[in-house]
Amino acid sequence: MTKQEIILANQRYLFPSVFHYFKEPLVIERAKDQFVWDADGNQYLDFFGGIVTISVGHCNETVNRKVAEQMDKLQHVSTVFANEPQAALAERIAALTPGRKLTKSFFTNSGTEANETAILAARCYTGAHEVVALRHSYHGRSALAMAASGQGAWRLGGAPASGFVHALNAYCYRCPLGATYPSCNVRCARDMEDLIRTSTSGRVAAFIAEPIQGIGGFITPPKEYFEIVAGIVKKFGGLFISDEVQTGWGRTGGKWFGIEQYGVTPDILTSAKGLGNGTPVGLTVARPEIADALAGATISTFGGNPVAATAAKAVIDFIDDHKLLINAAETGAYLRSRLEDMKARYPLIGDVRGMGLMQAIELVDDRESRAPATEATAALMEASRENRLLIGKGGMYGNVIRITPPLNIAKSDVDEFALLLDASLKYVSEKRLAGTAG
Numbered sequence: 001m002t003k004q005e006i007i008l009a010n011q012r013y014l015f016p017s018v019f020h021y022f023k024e025p026l027v028i029e030r031a032k033d034q035f036v037w038d039a040d041g042n043q044y045l046d047f048f049g050g051i052v053t054i055s056v057g058h059c060n061e062t063v064n065r066k067v068a069e070q071m072d073k074l075q076h077v078s079t080v081f082a083n084e085p086q087a088a089l090a091e092r093i094a095a096l097t098p099g100r101k102l103t104k105s106f107f108t109n110s111g112t113e114a115n116e117t118a119i120l121a122a123r124c125y126t127g128a129h130e131v132v133a134l135r136h137s138y139h140g141r142s143a144l145a146m147a148a149s150g151q152g153a154w155r156l157g158g159a160p161a162s163g164f165v166h167a168l169n170a171y172c173y174r175c176p177l178g179a180t181y182p183s184c185n186v187r188c189a190r191d192m193e194d195l196i197r198t199s200t201s202g203r204v205a206a207f208i209a210e211p212i213q214g215i216g217g218f219i220t221p222p223k224e225y226f227e228i229v230a231g232i233v234k235k236f237g238g239l240f241i242s243d244e245v246q247t248g249w250g251r252t253g254g255k256w257f258g259i260e261q262y263g264v265t266p267d268i269l270t271s272a273k274g275l276g277n278g279t280p281v282g283l284t285v286a287r288p289e290i291a292d293a294l295a296g297a298t299i300s301t302f303g304g305n306p307v308a309a310t311a312a313k314a315v316i317d318f319i320d321d322h323k324l325l326i327n328a329a330e331t332g333a334y335l336r337s338r339l340e341d342m343k344a345r346y347p348l349i350g351d352v353r354g355m356g357l358m359q360a361i362e363l364v365d366d367r368e369s370r371a372p373a374t375e376a377t378a379a380l381m382e383a384s385r386e387n388r389l390l391i392g393k394g395g396m397y398g399n400v401i402r403i404t405p406p407l408n409i410a411k412s413d414v415d416e417f418a419l420l421l422d423a424s425l426k427y428v429s430e431k432r433l434a435g436t437a438g
C-alpha cells in the first residue's frame with residue numbers, strides 16, 4: 001500500500017476514535033533500536049518509545065531472537081495448560097517485586113486488563129467495593145478502567161462503572177489547594193482521610209495510583225506523598241495498587257519500580273507496555289494471600305501465552321544484563337540537565353519534572369499566570385516531527401511534552417535529542433514572537 005492508501009484505509013475502515021498525533025498522520029514503516037523510519041524513508045529519533053513501550057530498543061535483536069524461536073516451538077496453549085515460559089516469567093517477577101513480597105502473577109494482554117484484575121482481586125480480598133483513584137490519572141479504556149481514570153477526556157461514553165472516588169493529586173506545579181511545597185505540609189495527601197470519610201462508606205477495597213502520572217503529564221509527587229496516602233487508605237481497610245504501566249522496569253532510574261522511589265511497598269502492582277517492548281502483555285502481581293482470594297474461575301485466552309511470556313522475560317533479562325537501571329538513572333540525569341538548560345533559555349517551558357528516563361516539560365503561555373500553552377505544544381510536536389524527532393504529548397490541557405526514550409540509549413543520543421528539541425523550541429518561540437503560531 002502507498003502512504004496515501006494507508007491513510008485513506010485508516011479513515012474508511014477504522015473507528016475515528018483511533019486518532020493520530022500530527023495534522024497529517026505519520027505512517028511508520030520500520031524501526032530499529034532508537035530510530036523509526038516513515039513511509040517516505042525519513043529517519044526519526046524516537047524519544048517516546050512508541051508510546052512509553054519500547055524499553056530496550058525497537059526490534060531488539062536479543063529479545064526478538066528468543067521470541068522467534070518460541071514462535072516456532074509453541075505459540076499458544078492458554079492458561080488452562082501449564083507452560084514453561086509463563087512459569088519462568090512468574091518466577092523471575094516474584095524475585096524482583098518491591099520488598100520481594102508480591103509473588104503471585106496473573107497475566108493478561110494490556111494495562112487495562114491488568115488494572116481490572118487488580119481491582120477485582122482487591123474487592124475479593126477485602127470484601128469491600130469502593131475504590132479511590134487520583135485526579136489526572138489514567139488506568140485504561142474498559143468501563144471500569146475509565147471509571148478509575150481521573151481525566152474527563154478519557155472517560156468516553158459518560159457515567160462508567162460506579163464505586164470510584166477521586167482524591168487530590170500532588171500536582172505541585174498547579175497545586176489543587178493553591179499551596180507551595182514543602183510549606184504545604186503535603187495537605188493534598190492528608191485530604192485522603194476526609195475524602196474517604198465523606199465520599200465513601202468508610203470501607204474501601206483499594207487505592208489505585210501511578211507513582212508518576214503518565215498521560216496526566218508525568219506529574220511527580222513529592223517524596224512523602226505515597227507513604228501518607230497509602231497509610232490512610234490502609235486504616236480504612238484498602239489495599240494499595242501501584243499502576244506501573246509506565247513507571248515499571250527501571251524507567252524511573254535505579255529501581256525496578258517507580259513506587260520504590262517512594263519507599264512504599266504496594267499490595268498489588270500492575271504492568272504492561274515496557275514489559276513486552278511491543279509484545280502485548282499485561283501483568284497483575286500481588287501478595288500471595290490477595291492472589292489466593294481470587295480463587296474462582298477466571299480465564300485469559302492469551303494471558304501468559306508462551307510468546308508474550310518469552311518476550312517479557314527476555315526484556316527483563318536484557319534490562320538486568322545490560323545494567324539499564326543504572327543507565328536510566330545516569331543518562332536520565334543528563335537528559336534532565338539538558339532540559340533544565342532549555343528551560344533557562346525558553347520562557348515557554350514552565351516546569352521540568354520526572355525521574356530517570358521519564359522526563360517532561362510543561363509549556364505555558366507565560367510563567368506568571370502559568371496559562372497552559374496548548375497550541376504551542378501542538379506546534380512543537382509538528383516542529384519536532386519536521387526536525388525528525390518523535391516525542392509524546394500529555395496533560396489535562398495537552399501542554400506537556402513527554403520524553404521516554406529506550407532505557408539503553410547513550411548520552412550521545414541525548415545530545416542529538418537536545419539539538420533537535422532545541423531547534424524545534426527555537427522555531428516555535430520565534431513564530432510566537434512574530435504572532436504566527438500558537
Ligand SMILES: Cc1ncc(COP(=O)(O)O)c(C=O)c1O
Nearest residue numbers: 110111112138139140214245272
Ligand atoms: C498508567 C497506565 N495504566 C494503564 C494503561 C492502559 O494500558 P493499555 O493501553 O495497555 O490497556 C495505560 C496506557 O497508557 C497507562 O499509561
